[in-house]
Amino acid sequence: MSETKNITKAASIVGGATFLSRILGYIRDAVIAAFLGAGTYADVFFIAYRIPNFFRRLVGEGALTISFIPVFTEELTTGSREKAKALASRAFTFFTIILTVIIIAGIIFSEQLVEIMAPGFTPNKLAITTSLTKWMFPFLFFICLVALSMGVLNSLKHFTAPALSPVWFNLSIIGSTIFLISFFKEPVYALAFGVVFGGIFQFLYQLPYLKQYDMLPKLDFNFNDPAIKKIILLMLPASLATGVSQINILITSRFASGLKEGSISYLYYADRVVELPMGVFVLAVATAVLPSMSEYAIKKDWPGFKESLSFAIRLVTFITVPSTIGLLALGEPIVTMLFQRGEFGHEATKGTVYALYFFSIGLVAFGGGRILVSAFYSLKDTITPVKIGCITVVSNIIFCFLLIGPLRHGGLALATSLSSIVNLLLLFLILRKRLGGIGGRKILNSAVKVVVSSIPMGISVYAISLLVDWSDGGITILRLLVLSLAISFGVICYLLFARFFKSPEMVFLTNMFMERWSKYR
Secondary structure, three states: OOHHHHHHHHHHHHHHHHHHHHHHHHHHHHHHHHHHOOOHHHHHHHHHHHHHHHHHHHHHHHHHHHHHHHHHHHHHHHOOHHHHHHHHHHHHHHHHHHHHHHHHHHHHOHHHHHHHHOOOOOHHHHHHHHHHHHHHOOHHHHHHHHHHHHHHHHHOOOOHHHHHOHHHHHHHHHHHHHHHHHHOOOOHHHHHHHHHHHHHHHHHHHHHHHHHOOOOOOOOOOOOOHHHHHHHHHHHHHHHHHOHHHHHHHHHHHHHOOOOOOHHHHHHHHHHHHHHHHHHHHHHHHHHHHHHHHHHHHHOOHHHHHHHHHHHHHHHHHHHHHHHHHHHHHHHHHHHHHHOOOOOOHHHHHHHHHHHHHHHOOHHHHHHHHHHHHHHHHOOOOHHHHHHHHHHHHHHHHHHHHHHHHHOHHHHHHHHHHHHHHHHHHHHHHHHHHHOOOOHHHHHHHHHHHHHHHHHHHHHHHHHHOOOOOOOOOOOHHHHHHHHHHHHHHHHHHHHHHHHOOOHHHHHHHHHHHHHHHHHO
16 A cells, blocks of 8 residues: 555544544533533633643653654564563553653642733632633543653554543543532632543543553653653754744733633634534644654655655645635535534624634644644754744744734734745745755645635535525524535535546545445455
């Protein structure tokens, strides 16, 4: 099987599992919206959760996973399975110690962290946020060990279990919100317990699969292993590079804390909608392509490396461009159906849709940047993404200052999108120069066909959405049918136009589907 088919197969596995997780994630957010709305408690919870989640992205799913996979893959490829197993144990032991220290420090300095994050909060909101942050910090310990487990399993080309892991997190928060909220004077604490238990459940879920591959970690304090040092050297700058988007979220939250109540919640809910194509497809492709590019880099097979990278970018473009147009056309119906019930009223829907429009503009840049950063890490270059990341953070701050006045929280969403575009362009230009081209003509040709195929899709789905008045919220059979019709028709319309214009990715996916169909007939 060719490597592009391997990447597509792995991406489909991760995408399918992630889709299930995302569906539960939206149920989770709908439950939170129904119980907390977009007011004080929602703002407080989202800020409190973002603090340990920031360190999770920075240490766990960001730098740790991306720096660990190339080194672990190298041990598997050039060393032996026993050496790789020993490396996994040493990494687990080392990071268990580091995470314990971070959690203790985080609990001690929670108040200062909250004041940095949300200087616009009232004293009462600051006090509740600080208390919640202390309760939720242990989540960081378990979720980072989950990320390390995912790194081991993904390197062994096992993608299903890691991708299904977030299902347990979502179920934990849903269950805690519904069944524990009545036991607390301030109901938001039920969500904090759900977060911590969700991290525990995710970690426990990984253990049987690690045992299956004979990679269950043991205590090993041999930190003089050159591979451990290599991971640390890759990880330190990678923490800044992969944390760029998270740092930008913290910057956005800091600005939003001074706006009217609910602004933080509007940005959170809008970001969650944008994350559907990001989480289901972009993350799937990035997860699948990193081990493949790492192998090509180790073997110095640069034509194979560039083809894998170009293919990944084209696949991401194939899904993010129509997703952008679809979100612009169906923003209000989607937000209404997902969140508008209980404490989440029409005013909250309008605020969320307003932010969603501006976030959607950067969807292509969010996805493309994620793939390009993975390419740099597979080359074991973490310095370049750090430099570009610093420029991106500065540009985001400037955009926030310029846009918050005229556009309020929508300006903050637009600042995030514009800074992501800056990030994408710089990453692309530098990588293209370093590799002597990465199939730019192919990428441009594919992108043009995708845009042309997406425009009639957007017009048609918007016209279908006008059949229903969405202003009073709630799920009705008519609204569900209309939205389902719009989305289904949009997908079919897009695929037909992509087929008509002979989009390379559409041709590839169709041929692959036909091969599989003939195999199982």
